[in-house]
Amino acid sequence: MKWLNEEDIENIAVGAAVLGTGGGGDPYIGKMMALSAIQKYGPVKVITVDELEDNQWVLPASGMGSPSVLVEKIPSFKQLVAPLKAFEKASGKKTDVVMPIEIGGVNSLIPVAVAAMMRIPILDGDAMGRAFPEAQMVTFHLDGLKPELVTLGDEQGNVVTIEPANGHWSEKLARNITVAMGGSSIVCDYGITGAQAKKSVIPGTLTLARQIGALLKEQRTAAIHPIVQMLDILDGYQLFKGKAVLIKRGVQGGFTRGEANFDGTDDDKNKTCTLFFQNEHLLAEIDGKPIAMAPDLIAVLDEETGMPITTEGLKYGARVVIVAFPANEKWRTKIGIETAGPRYFNYPYDYVPLETLVKEQSPR
Amino acid sequence: MKWLNEEDIENIAVGAAVLGTGGGGDPYIGKMMALSAIQKYGPVKVITVDELEDNQWVLPASGMGSPSVLVEKIPSFKQLVAPLKAFEKASGKKTDVVMPIEIGGVNSLIPVAVAAMMRIPILDGDAMGRAFPEAQMVTFHLDGLKPELVTLGDEQGNVVTIEPANGHWSEKLARNITVAMGGSSIVCDYGITGAQAKKSVIPGTLTLARQIGALLKEQRTAAIHPIVQMLDILDGYQLFKGKAVLIKRGVQGGFTRGEANFDGTDDDKNKTCTLFFQNEHLLAEIDGKPIAMAPDLIAVLDEETGMPITTEGLKYGARVVIVAFPANEKWRTKIGIETAGPRYFNYPYDYVPLETLVKEQSPR
Numbered sequence: 001m002k003w004l005n006e007e008d009i010e011n012i013a014v015g016a017a018v019l020g021t022g023g024g025g026d027p028y029i030g031k032m033m034a035l036s037a038i039q040k041y042g043p044v045k046v047i048t049v050d051e052l053e054d055n056q057w058v059l060p061a062s063g064m065g066s067p068s069v070l071v072e073k074i075p076s077f078k079q080l081v082a083p084l085k086a087f088e089k090a091s092g093k094k095t096d097v098v099m100p101i102e103i104g105g106v107n108s109l110i111p112v113a114v115a116a117m118m119r120i121p122i123l124d125g126d127a128m129g130r131a132f133p134e135a136q137m138v139t140f141h142l143d144g145l146k147p148e149l150v151t152l153g154d155e156q157g158n159v160v161t162i163e164p165a166n167g168h169w170s171e172k173l174a175r176n177i178t179v180a181m182g183g184s185s186i187v188c189d190y191g192i193t194g195a196q197a198k199k200s201v202i203p204g205t206l207t208l209a210r211q212i213g214a215l216l217k218e219q220r221t222a223a224i225h226p227i228v229q230m231l232d233i234l235d236g237y238q239l240f241k242g243k244a245v246l247i248k249r250g251v252q253g254g255f256t257r258g259e260a261n262f263d264g265t266d267d268d269k270n271k272t273c274t275l276f277f278q279n280e281h282l283l284a285e286i287d288g289k290p291i292a293m294a295p296d297l298i299a300v301l302d303e304e305t306g307m308p309i310t311t312e313g314l315k316y317g318a319r320v321v322i323v324a325f326p327a328n329e330k331w332r333t334k335i336g337i338e339t340a341g342p343r344y345f346n347y348p349y350d351y352v353p354l355e356t357l358v359k360e361q362s363p364r
Numbered sequence: 365m366k367w368l369n370e371e372d373i374e375n376i377a378v379g380a381a382v383l384g385t386g387g388g389g390d391p392y393i394g395k396m397m398a399l400s401a402i403q404k405y406g407p408v409k410v411i412t413v414d415e416l417e418d419n420q421w422v423l424p425a426s427g428m429g430s431p432s433v434l435v436e437k438i439p440s441f442k443q444l445v446a447p448l449k450a451f452e453k454a455s456g457k458k459t460d461v462v463m464p465i466e467i468g469g470v471n472s473l474i475p476v477a478v479a480a481m482m483r484i485p486i487l488d489g490d491a492m493g494r495a496f497p498e499a500q501m502v503t504f505h506l507d508g509l510k511p512e513l514v515t516l517g518d519e520q521g522n523v524v525t526i527e528p529a530n531g532h533w534s535e536k537l538a539r540n541i542t543v544a545m546g547g548s549s550i551v552c553d554y555g556i557t558g559a560q561a562k563k564s565v566i567p568g569t570l571t572l573a574r575q576i577g578a579l580l581k582e583q584r585t586a587a588i589h590p591i592v593q594m595l596d597i598l599d600g601y602q603l604f605k606g607k608a609v610l611i612k613r614g615v616q617g618g619f620t621r622g623e624a625n626f627d628g629t630d631d632d633k634n635k636t637c638t639l640f641f642q643n644e645h646l647l648a649e650i651d652g653k654p655i656a657m658a659p660d661l662i663a664v665l666d667e668e669t670g671m672p673i674t675t676e677g678l679k680y681g682a683r684v685v686i687v688a689f690p691a692n693e694k695w696r697t698k699i700g701i702e703t704a705g706p707r708y709f710n711y712p713y714d715y716v717p718l719e720t721l722v723k724e725q726s727p728r
């Protein structure tokens with residue numbers, strides 16, 4: 001995957017919807033943006049974290065806000081690059097490489113569109129290894145880096161540059177500005193050197209997303225059900241099989257928040273499962289007991305095809321398999337759990353690793 | 365008044381509280397900031413609009429948000445100049461002269477403190493001729509100028525630079541950022557050339573504030589009651605004499621909003637007066653009929669001393685004289701009334717000039 005082609009982008013879109021459920025429904029907004037940018041500006045070269053020069057300047061680009069809103073207000077090309085240009089102006093640093101801040105959802109492919117427009121490479125790696133809903137939930141933060149600058153742009157043409165007092169203020173101001181902008185924005189934050197990227201970036205996640213996407217898309221010819229193969233690749237667990245019976249979803253404070261209830265089928269008959277989400281699914285309970293929690297990753301897949309169903313795309317009656325994957329080890333540290341664990345999101349549980357919860361609930 | 369001394373600043377603080385009622389209570393915050401800046405950085409030179417060179421760069425500095433909050437979070441020196449420095453960095457233009465965006469209230473003296481710290485002159489003039497609550501209510505807007513850049517700083521050390529799509533977005537984003545910052549901020553917007561200042565600035569208003577303040581402070585030795593003298597200087601009217609009986613006041617959406625009710629005394633016995641405010645008093649009614657409305661200026665004065673009582677400082681039982689002054693002619697145009705007239709503030713009246721309303725209600 002030295003250069004991204006259209007098939008790569010389609011596969012990344014599918015894989016990214018597994019790695020982050022808040023990424024806008026099918027036909028993935030990120031895919032549309034990346035495909036149209038590549039059609040207009042040419043292909044995008046992928047570079048690995050190892051290939052970075054220590055003094056290269058790497059800048060993440062992403063969408064912020066509610067995916068429910070992003071679907072309604074697709075960013076223009078001009079909006080997509082305005083935050084990068086504002087970042088370059090305020091920092092005085094030219095961007096050598098664009099990177100995804102999060103590999104999950106729409107934010108896997110927004111930076112590909114930005115890279116295409118700027119005719120610079122995209123990094124094969126991200127700062128979450130999945131998707132998280134808040135700006136400070138990045139490995140840069142875990143490694144003690146501060147967002148010196150944050151730039152935002154919207155489809156009206158507004159551009160805002162923040163020099164935040166700290167990471168907390170970075171999230172608070174950027175979130176409020178995004179809400180004022182109408183609920184979604186394009187953001188650049190946490191510019192880093194190649195040397196820093198080698199320490200902090202979770203490598204290979206663009207390739208991982210592509211690999212998952214390819215697997216799911218090829219499922220019709222596969223001998224083994226693709227969900228089984230995916231669980232194998234990602235060391236994941238099947239948590240629950242069931243039918244969506246109630247979905248509560250609203251846009252609140254710049255996020256899509258809510259919960260979804262499922263009645264069990266097959267082996268899970270007579271059980272119920274509830275997913276709680278803030279853009280991303282953050283907690284899964286079976287019969288009222290936790291079975292998976294952030295920072296571990298929870299995903300909802302179509303029972304038949306294995307294709308991911310986003311928080312936006314989930315509908316009453318959908319027959320699904322709910323799966324979960326262990327977070328990268330960086331997230332299972334004390335600071336990782338403080339930053340993106342269940343207590344941070346106001347759920348009444350201490351973090352317990354997915355593997356332990358699954359063993360406790362199903363000792364088979 | 366070539367150089368501002370401490371007495372000038374005390375007088376400006378008093379006069380500014382007549383010209384804008386939202387300016388923080390006694391002991392005026394603006395006065396404290398200006399006096400301490402002058403003590404630390406030296407005196408401030410005043411330059412008149414006529415004295416400006418056409419190519420000089422004039423930058424307004426002001427406080428934004430709720431005066432109720434500003435009283436609780438007095439800006440540090442660093443916060444005071446951070447927006448000016450951010451504006452210089454983003455625009456590439458060095459500031460030659462600081463100016464008040466509004467002469468009313470705390471914003472008459474915040475720019476004096478900024479000028480002292482930067483060791484550059486303050487302009488004798490402003491862009492309102494009074495105080496108004498929203499950022500686009502400036503003569504620059506009436507003259508078709510757009511805010512190309514807006515910079516904000518807070519006491520936490522956050523600095524934000526906005527390149528707004530237009531004046532509406534400038535106000536909306538700056539207001540939301542100010543709310544996110546905790547309710548008050550220091551702002552620079554509408555940088556202009558000396559040539560533009562000569563067209564758009566309302567000249568001499570710093571001198572006017574000082575003159576009103578001096579008049580009121582010298583009242584004990586004056587033969588004529590100072591309120592009478594002030595009405596004479598400003599072509600104003602006494603609307604009502606009475607006692608504050610009910611004050612409803614809250615912080616909402618970055619403003620102090622509310623209303624105040626007064627029972628009449630002396631000639632106004634058996635009448636009632638209601639003032640409606642959003643930081644500034646914007647509408648006065650006597651017995652339910654309008655007697656003065658924005659953009660004309662409404663002020664509340666202490667019955668005995670003539671000293672202004674701000675929206676913050678007004679207390680139950682206060683014995684007051686309510687006065688009003690005609691707005692500068694720039695505000696009585698079609699665009700002026702659209703921008704800051706009663707309909708803009710959602711009051712159910714078409715604008716009628718103060719002189720007409722007074723003549724209709726008291727044909728004496």
